[in-house]
Amino acid sequence: MKNYDAVIIGGGPAGCTAGLYCSRAGLKSLLIERGAVGGQIANASLVDNYPGFPQGVSGSELASLMHQQAARYDLEIVTADVTDITQEDSYVISTSEGSFGAEALIVAAGSEYRTLQVPGEGRLSGHGVSYCATCDGFFFRNKTVAVIGGGDTAITDALELGQHASKVYVVHRRDELRAGKALQQRAFAHPKLEFVWSNVVEEVLGDTVVRGIRLRNAKTGLESVLDVDGVFVAVGITPNSQIFSHMLECDADGSIVTDGTMSTPSAGVFAAGDIRRNSPRQVSTAVGDGATAAMSAFKYLKERE
Ligand code: NAP
DSSP states (O other): OEEEEEEEEOOSHHHHHHHHHHHHTTOOEEEEESSSTTGGGGGOSOBOSSTTOTTOBOHHHHHHHHHHHHGGGSOEEEEOOEEEEEESSSEEEEETTEEEEEEEEEEOOOEEEOOOOOTTTTTTBTTTEESOHHHHGGGGTTOEEEEEOOSHHHHHHHHHHTTTOSEEEEEOSSSSOOSOHHHHHHHHHOTTEEEETTEEEEEEEOSSSOOEEEEEETTTOOEEEEEOSEEEEOSOEEESOGGGTTTSOBOTTSOBOOOTTSBOSSTTEEEOGGGBTTOOOOHHHHHHHHHHHHHHHHHHHHHHO
């Protein structure tokens, strides 16, 4: 089994940054990623809010640049599925490509947006269907959009979209919101927001771009069509934390609990990016988390020497 000072799980912005910082600090480091390096941003047509790119940058290009930079300083990168983690003297990470030992572990495995699982959603993702209002809201200037969901994210997204769009429908499957009261009050007072209660999305309509959504009233069963240019799905996220849940403290939705140094209560284990509790889920914050986690791992290893 090959042993490392630091093993990073996940190759999105948080993981790539942690890998860059660990290897530049002289730690023998390995990054394990199950798919293409880049994480969720690899699917974003344009990342317009990451500093340093005044014209914006495609998600795949940004992912590739981060990958290249991370690999510059002897960071080893392996494509493998992590199947188990155990703690002996150090951590043992079992993967589809064999086992690796780590003195410090940085968990940056990200999260997945929950999807509606309706026809048209996948096909029009990136063509009017979005899961991130902060990332994509600007593209819907003076357009009509719908936000799906009734939680804090949906209402925060709807308020943010109200700054760009001419009209924002909030489509919720029940007749009361899950979001906090203060957010609700702001949303109800907002002139551009209109609530469509007790309706579920049956289909996202449009050939090459979104043209509307087909709804079904959950109480009456009646169907209707809402004409919109964009659909922002905000029905929650699922952190990719299942394989860590036996060893790390997770909150109710599965996010890993860390302190401000990205340390978890387990000695030598750090978490960064979307997978950690209270993550703002932005590329820029994930990058900051990755740097912080790597610096904390470095400090932990030096203090143990
Ligand atoms: P959430 O609280 O789980 O809310 C998800 C919403 O989507 C709920 O309203 C739910 O409806 C609805 N939903 C779920 N599955 C659906 C489906 N298949 N079809 C239609 N609707 C569906 O998720 P979240 O809003 O992303 O928030 C996650 C966590 O982050 C929460 O702890 C939240 O407080 C926190 N957060 C806080 C802020 C803030 O403080 N500003 C901002 C964002 C997130 P039901 O209500 O009927 O279950």
